Amino acid sequence: MKVVSTSPSFGMYSNEPIEYLNDHGIELVRISDGAPTSELFSELADADAVIVGYTEINQSLLEHSPNLKIVCKHGVGYDNIDLEATRRKSVWATNVPDGNKMAVADYVFGLFFSLARNIPQANTLTKDGEWPRIIGTEVYGKTLGVIGLGRIGKEVVRRAKGFDMNILAFEPYPDVAFAEENDVTFTELPELLIQSDFVTLHMPLNEQTKNLIGAEQLNIMKKTAYLINVSRGGMVDEDALYAGLSEKKIAGAAIDVFLKEPVTNHPLFTLPNFIATSHIAGYTYEAINNVGMTSVRNIVNVLVKGERPTQVVNQL
Template identity: 40%
Template sequence: MKIAFIDDFHSAYAKTAGVARLRREGEVTIFTKRVDSLQDLRGFDAIVATRERTKFNDAAFEQLPDVRVIAQTGNHAYHVDLASAERRGIVIGKATGGFCTAAGELAFGLMMAVMRQIPQVDGAMKEGEWPTPMTWVLRGKTLGIVGLGNIGRYVARVAQAFGMNVVAWGSRLTDERAAEVGARRCELDEVLRISDIVSIHATLSPQTRGLIDRARIASMKPTAYLINTARGPIVDEQALVDALSERRIAGAGLDVFDVEPLPPSHPLRGLTNVVLTAHLGWPTDEMYEQFAAAAADVLIAYKEGEDVPRFQSEH
């Protein structure tokens, strides 16, 4: 096989065990800068796509006549025209790499950053000041988790170490499943109403788009914080901006947005009660290792004629 790893902007794949395995199976080329034209990938019969950095629509596939299989890392294929791939006989293999504990870790980082005012104090210290605001701790607070899947369950377990009370909602969550990680299942509206911190860990779908709407944000405590390391469109962004601007909630920690990169003039950039990060949840040493291993599994199985877990069109 001739294999292309694309969009490795962190130059992270080269030393992974997964790439070492694939080098024994064929010729591996790693693109650490964005490919100027997909025609640069002519001659490769396999591509490893890093998350959703490159869109694969019908026009893109037209430029990739040699590609037979794409190992798509991550859990989503929003950016892939699956029907077009199917028509062209291109396999879109699932190289999920497991769930992203890094997003769960970042959620706690954002909680502490916004609640303890770490960015503001750091900035003032570097200007020669000595600010000593009263800040808020995690211990004893109620953490509301929206979406108790793998990442949400990880967050619930970590929250126990901080001495937090955990409530959770999920569309198919049961009392027993919540109790396994020390959480109490509540209806979504109750989670929003009683939580000191609401952390979003749901998957983006037609059902969850706009799930945290204006009314639900309005139901939050004025002392509450909202954390989102999942997907921007799960939260009504304009409603959140309004609530933060008017101090109807205490603050937010956001790693994901409706439009990414976040536009330079976006009103979130001007708010002092929000901590913003640039979708840092997944790009970590651990996730690149996991993605490379999963991609190797997919491509070696494909080469050997075995069944490959794949994203498939619903049409």
């Protein structure tokens, strides 16, 4: 049995997932995410499973993978997987929604503090020989708007309670019990944007959420508000954000995900009230190992044990 991995982080920081495959007699072949299509198709010709990061899983790829039984997204978002195509080919598609939720929620607060206290600027200026007195704002006691109250959004809420934040949430499928237990108030998106001091996005990218935050939304936010996106590039209109930050419509923004990645140059990078990071919110040793182990357990369940995998996203 053979597994092809195009994920750049699978098994890179812990051997446990690779050893698990070896223990069950499964060969692992790594391919760079940017490898030529011919190389990918060649390796997939006799592959039983594939682990993907950003590789597009589409009809063409599936046609070149006659033995494929399962596609595992090495992460949460699976918008790069054509679910209908996998259903037609009777190929399981899975993701790992819980594997990095703690890491991402921690990272969100790291960005809150970085924006509110201008930590990146203070670091740069101090190392340049200056001794700046930079005035920031506190996170404690502020109003937090959480757009998407799923697994990660809920972890952000749990952390926010420790800072005595007033918590608002926009969620199409509200978990009322969780909200009552954690003092979360559900509201519509415009009201959340109007009231919040910090806004963080935690929704999947689809036709309904594409450019969810654009010029109209930025215009109704507080001028002192901060926007964070560690969810998916494309949910924030980057041109509108550039204009909004340039015109001081909001105080600042931090983005870990971009419409096109990797990004080496972007107009947003020129702005002092913008923080950019390289899609690393979920990158901790613990999270990557958790995601890897969940992926390989699903592969073994299907290929070796003949069982249904967990966290199925295409429902065969």
